[in-house]
Amino acid sequence: xxxxxxxxxxxxxxxxxxxxxxLNASGLPQSKIFEIKDYIKGKEYNQELAVFINFKIPSGKxxxxxxxxxxxxxxxxxxxxxxxxxxxxxxxxxxFSNVEGSYQSSLGKYSIGESYVGKFxxxxxxxxxxxxxxxxxxxxxxxxxxxxxxxxESENPACLxxxxxxxxxNALKKSAQYIDQSKQPIxxxxxx
Numbered sequence: 001x002x003x004x005x006x007x008x009x010x011x012x013x014x015x016x017x018x019x020x021x022x023l024n025a026s027g028l029p030q031s032k033i034f035e036i037k038d039y040i041k042g043k044e045y046n047q048e049l050a051v052f053i054n055f056k057i058p059s060g061k062x063x064x065x066x067x068x069x070x071x072x073x074x075x076x077x078x079x080x081x082x083x084x085x086x087x088x089x090x091x092x093x094x095x096f097s098n099v100e101g102s103y104q105s106s107l108g109k110y111s112i113g114e115s116y117v118g119k120f121x122x123x124x125x126x127x128x129x130x131x132x133x134x135x136x137x138x139x140x141x142x143x144x145x146x147x148x149x150x151x152x153e154s155e156n157p158a159c160l161x162x163x164x165x166x167x168x169x170n171a172l173k174k175s176a177q178y179i180d181q182s183k184q185p186i187x188x189x190x191x192x
Contacts, residue, residue, distance in 0.1 A: 026074055027057050028065050036189055037069055039109065044184055051112065051175075051188040053080055053165055055094055055105065059158040060150075064167065066178055075178065078171035079150055083163035094192060098128070098135045103162045106133035106141065110188040112179055120144040122172065124179060126165075126188065133190075139163060143188070145172035165190065 036050045048070045057063035064080035067073070085103030086094045097104035108130030115124050123144035128136035141164050148159035149168040159166075165188075167175065179186055 026065060026077060027054050027061075027063065028052055028067065028074065029054070032189060032191055033067065033069070033072075036109075036187055040187055045111070046182045046184045046186045049075075049178060049182065049186050051186060053188070053190040055082060055086075055096075055107070055190060055192040058092070060156045061153045064165070064171070066175060076171070076174055078167050078175070079153055079158050080171075081146075081149055081158040081161045081164075081166040084160035085163065087160070096132070096192065098132055098139075100135060100139050105161075105163055105165070105190065106136060106139075107190050107192055108133040110136060110190070111185040112143065112188050113185065115176070115180070118142075118144070120146060121169075122176065129187075141165075143167070143172070143175075145169045 032052060040047060050067050050069055052065045052067055054063045059081060060079060062077035062079060064078040065074050066076040068075050082094060082105040083103045086096060086105045088095055095104060096107045098106050108128060110126040110128055110133060113125035113127055115122055123142040126136045126141050126143060128134045143165050145168060146166050147169060149166050151168045151170050
């Protein structure tokens with residue numbers, strides 16, 4: 001009897017762990033969605049939308065998601081680049097940094113700020129909310145577009161940035177429709 005109870009207990013624990021890491025079909029872990037829902041609760045952030053970047057997914061694939069937190073569905077998927085300094089030679093892995101001049105992407109939660117028009121056209125300032133990305137403003141890490149980022153996913157890696165999350169021109173236009181309509185800042189969560 002005790003053996004069956006222990007087996008059942010271990011089985012339930014392993015199931016709950018698998019569930020927390022469960023990816024929906026797109027590559028967006030449910031645990032990250034729950035984490036953001038919990039983080040924004042009661043704060044002055046948009047409670048219905050969040051942006052996620054899953055850097056575990058290869059750069060040529062869809063790994064940027066605008067997510068409807070209220071209806072639990074993806075509103076937009078896009079290819080997004082990472083920083084040239086994040087590339088680890090002879091490896092599929094990435095490295096991340098919060099240091100000026102590293103040209104690496106930074107992980108963590110950002111508040112998407114106001115837009116401006118700069119050398120890449122329309123861009124959104126990103127304010128780092130974690131110790132892993134707290135230098136985003138001084139590093140000028142922004143969400144912007146560049147023509148070398150493709151509209152659709154492929155086996156080829158996306159071009160590299162200097163640390164900014166970079167979308168295709170069309171993907172940024174679509175994202176802008178969501179971001180510009182929001183009266184409160186939207187959270188962008190980059191994870192690996």
